[in-house]
Amino acid sequence: MATTDGTRTEYRTCHLCEATCGLELHLDGRAITLVRGDRDDVFSHGFLCPKGTALKQLEADPDRIRRPLLRDGDSFREVSWDEAFEAIDAGLTPIREQYGPDGLAVYLGNPGAHNLAGLVYSRVLLQAARTKNIYSASTIDQMPKQVSAGLMFGGALTIPVPDVDRTDYLLMLGANPYASNGSLMTAPDMPGRLQALRARGGKLVVVDPRRTKTAEEADEHLPIRPATDALFLFALVQVLFAEDLVDLGDVAAYVDGVEAVGRLAAPFTPEAVGPACGIDSETIRRIARELATAPTAAVYGRIGTCVQEFGTLASWLVDVLNVCTGNLDRPGGAMFTKAATATASGATGKGRGVTFGRRTSRVRGLPEYFGELPVVCLAEEIETPGDGQIRALVTLAGNPAMSGPNSDRVQKALPTLDFMVSVDIYLNETTRHANVILPPEPELARGHYDLALYNLAIRNVANYSPPLVELEPGDVPEWRSVLRLAGVIGGQGAHVDVDAFDDLVVSGLVGKAVARPGSNVEGRDTDELMKALATRRGPERILDLMLRTGPYGDGFGADPDGLSLAKLEAHPHGIDFGPLQPRIPEVLRTATGMIELAPEPCTGDVARLQAALERPPASEGGALVLVGRRDLRSNNSWMHNLPVLVKGKPRCTIHVHPDDAARLGLGDGVDVRVTSPAGQIVLPAEVTDAVMPGVVSIPHGWGHDVEGTKMATATKNAGANFNILAGSDSFDPLSGNAAFSGIRVEVAAV
Numbered sequence: 001m002a003t004t005d006g007t008r009t010e011y012r013t014c015h016l017c018e019a020t021c022g023l024e025l026h027l028d029g030r031a032i033t034l035v036r037g038d039r040d041d042v043f044s045h046g047f048l049c050p051k052g053t054a055l056k057q058l059e060a061d062p063d064r065i066r067r068p069l070l071r072d073g074d075s076f077r078e079v080s081w082d083e084a085f086e087a088i089d090a091g092l093t094p095i096r097e098q099y100g101p102d103g104l105a106v107y108l109g110n111p112g113a114h115n116l117a118g119l120v121y122s123r124v125l126l127q128a129a130r131t132k133n134i135y136s137a138s139t140i141d142q143m144p145k146q147v148s149a150g151l152m153f154g155g156a157l158t159i160p161v162p163d164v165d166r167t168d169y170l171l172m173l174g175a176n177p178y179a180s181n182g183s184l185m186t187a188p189d190m191p192g193r194l195q196a197l198r199a200r201g202g203k204l205v206v207v208d209p210r211r212t213k214t215a216e217e218a219d220e221h222l223p224i225r226p227a228t229d230a231l232f233l234f235a236l237v238q239v240l241f242a243e244d245l246v247d248l249g250d251v252a253a254y255v256d257g258v259e260a261v262g263r264l265a266a267p268f269t270p271e272a273v274g275p276a277c278g279i280d281s282e283t284i285r286r287i288a289r290e291l292a293t294a295p296t297a298a299v300y301g302r303i304g305t306c307v308q309e310f311g312t313l314a315s316w317l318v319d320v321l322n323v324c325t326g327n328l329d330r331p332g333g334a335m336f337t338k339a340a341t342a343t344a345s346g347a348t349g350k351g352r353g354v355t356f357g358r359r360t361s362r363v364r365g366l367p368e369y370f371g372e373l374p375v376v377c378l379a380e381e382i383e384t385p386g387d388g389q390i391r392a393l394v395t396l397a398g399n400p401a402m403s404g405p406n407s408d409r410v411q412k413a414l415p416t417l418d419f420m421v422s423v424d425i426y427l428n429e430t431t432r433h434a435n436v437i438l439p440p441e442p443e444l445a446r447g448h449y450d451l452a453l454y455n456l457a458i459r460n461v462a463n464y465s466p467p468l469v470e471l472e473p474g475d476v477p478e479w480r481s482v483l484r485l486a487g488v489i490g491g492q493g494a495h496v497d498v499d500a501f502d503d504l505v506v507s508g509l510v511g512k513a514v515a516r517p518g519s520n521v522e523g524r525d526t527d528e529l530m531k532a533l534a535t536r537r538g539p540e541r542i543l544d545l546m547l548r549t550g551p552y553g554d555g556f557g558a559d560p561d562g563l564s565l566a567k568l569e570a571h572p573h574g575i576d577f578g579p580l581q582p583r584i585p586e587v588l589r590t591a592t593g594m595i596e597l598a599p600e601p602c603t604g605d606v607a608r609l610q611a612a613l614e615r616p617p618a619s620e621g622g623a624l625v626l627v628g629r630r631d632l633r634s635n636n637s638w639m640h641n642l643p644v645l646v647k648g649k650p651r652c653t654i655h656v657h658p659d660d661a662a663r664l665g666l667g668d669g670v671d672v673r674v675t676s677p678a679g680q681i682v683l684p685a686e687v688t689d690a691v692m693p694g695v696v697s698i699p700h701g702w703g704h705d706v707e708g709t710k711m712a713t714a715t716k717n718a719g720a721n722f723n724i725l726a727g728s729d730s731f732d733p734l735s736g737n738a739a740f741s742g743i744r745v746e747v748a749a750v
């Protein structure tokens with residue numbers, strides 16, 4: 001649509017975080033002149049945060065890589081795509097031949113979860129690689145939730161989300177949606193939704209070692225000692241059983257293991273756990289009673305409950321509470337999304353469940369989870385000689401040298417690789433070690449659909465954003481370069497017929513859809529469906545297939561009013577399929593067809609939690625305990641090169657409580673050295689009572705002062721890297737997730 005100032009207006013879903021806000025973009029040719037919230041977006045209704053407006057600077061960032069880069073000694077030079085792939089073939093193929101598939105590792109970064117092409121074609125790349133050395137950001141911050149949900153409900157993403165818009169009571173742990181807008185919970189404008197909850201008479205209780213912005217806006221903030229969430233949650237469960245408050249509600253017929261949970265909870269009385277958590281027993285009892293008696297309630301735990309040594313137990317207990325208070329799968333409780341691309345199949349209510357440990361890491365023998373090895377293993381798998389040693393690495397939009405645990409060690413390991421390829425927009429702390437870097441096309445030149453995030457949305461919604469500008473000469477869509485990379489890895493040589501490869505991929509997916517019992521295209525002719533999809537290529541063709549065979553799909557003519565990509569294109573502000581609906585038993589995929597309330601891996605870990613009760617508190621002897629921090633204008637490690645997001649006073653500071661600051665002789669702005677068993681960093685202190693006494697907090701994703709990157713703004717605003725303080729041996733044994741929270745540190749003025 002043209003505007004009076006000669007620009008045109010377009011609509012697009014923001015891809016920068018999990019909230020999926022609708023943006024109104026004013027474009028002058030290829031350039032963004034203005035970013036506003038799209039008031040007609042069916043989900044976000046005009047909301048946007050400062051990161052959304054930064055899309056303008058991100059697209060125009062002069063440091064972005066625009067053409068393939070090939071290492072030339074200590075520097076890089078731009079090369080043609082053919083030269084880049086010839087170098088990749090010459091580098092990777094001999095390694096694959098000499099050392100086998102496991103000699104190559106693949107690391108998938110967090111931005112890939114917001115990227116249609118990346119999500120669709122990284123799967124093809126992983127299949128081509130056939131390596132067990134697959135790593136991702138999932139074992140940095142979310143695997144405990146995936147594991148607990150997988151064990152209880154049967155699928156890696158069968159994760160209930162709080163029905164924020166209808167609940168009467170929300171108990172939130174380890175989350176700060178005023179800064180993050182939700183995670184493993186897709187919900188634009190969380191501040192507005194939480195305000196609405198309170199305005200309709202609901203109650204918001206925030207449990208966090210820090211008085212975050214969300215905690216400030218809540219009805220009640222319960223400061224909790226870091227990494228004791230599982231103890232607190234178990235005490236709530238204990239009260240429910242002890243006071244006969246357990247009520248399974250409508251899902252009662254589908255729950256196994258209630259008695260076992262009651263038995264396991266018995267020792268975790270409020271009196272037993274209160275001193276460890278720092279929350280008194282009467283408060284714990286009151287919260288349990290409030291949860292049980294609220295008309296509707298939901299418990300939501302996020303990153304703080306995952307990045308700790310009991311991450312899976314905490315994540316499990318969140319949903320144990322949702323079940324035991326009768327709030328699972330009912331409006332206002334914790335519910336399951338029905339995404340437009342979900343596999344629609346008649347075989348519902350039962351499945352194979354989840355199995356972990358089909359492969360283990362070579363050096364430490366840690367199990368895989370959902371096909372991935374824990375990132376805590378990555379450095380040692382590169383460093384340690386022997387059969388199966390990682391010799392080459394492919395990173396897709398990932399920065400493990402910055403965001404992985406013990407990142408100093410990862411940074412030292414990367415240059416010892418024989419070959420490395422990165423797909424990335426920046427020459428950053430990780431990609432500076434690559435031999436070849438392949439840039440994606442500009443964001444506005446690609447289509448966008450939040451394939452992963454709509455699975456966890458608090459309403460059933462779908463929104464597709466078409467490309468808004470043409471590719472420029474020399475641009476190659478990411479889907480083509482990832483598919484070509486998959487072809488090289490799979491032995492097709494440097495000159496892969498990408499279109500033929502894509503046809504093969506899509507016909508395989510169509511074949512699966514027509515073979516799936518209960519699918520809306522079951523038994524149909526594959527060629528007929530391929531012809532119907534023929535006007536599209538790449539990720540759009542696959543998305544169209546997924547939408548048309550999904551739960552709202554048109555089934556390629558079976559339901560003329562059903563969903564297709566064409567229909568989504570006709571709705572630039574998205575389609576709202578309504579609030580979440582009860583989905584049990586249909587959504588379950590456990591082998592029993594039941595909700596497994598007491599899955600063995602969790603119950604088997606309870607003794608370890610009980611032993612932790614006997615330990616002296618981490619803060620004993622004056623030690624300080626570290627937690628992370630998220631900032632509204634930051635998103636992991638990759639948005640610090642945008643001046644609009646880093647301007648103002650430095651935000652990479654260590655928060656210290658005034659009592660601890662007085663004891664240690666620290667003041668605002670004083671540089672302090674923070675030392676853990678794994679490493680040390682130096683950064684300025686910020687004295688604030690927003691952290692508990694005995695707790696210090698540092699944001700993650702900083703530490704850009706390394707040689708060889710090209711991120712001028714980030715380098716000027718370097719900060720210090722929190723992750724250096726996390727050791728490779730600090731993780732949750734049930735999920736392999738790194739434990740960043742609860743690390744004991746010493747803090748002293750430099």
Ligand code: SF4
Pocket residue numbers: 014015016017018019020021047048049050051052053180181188
């Ligand atoms: S909240 Fe997330 S999706 Fe919304 S504008 Fe900000 S970065 Fe974009």
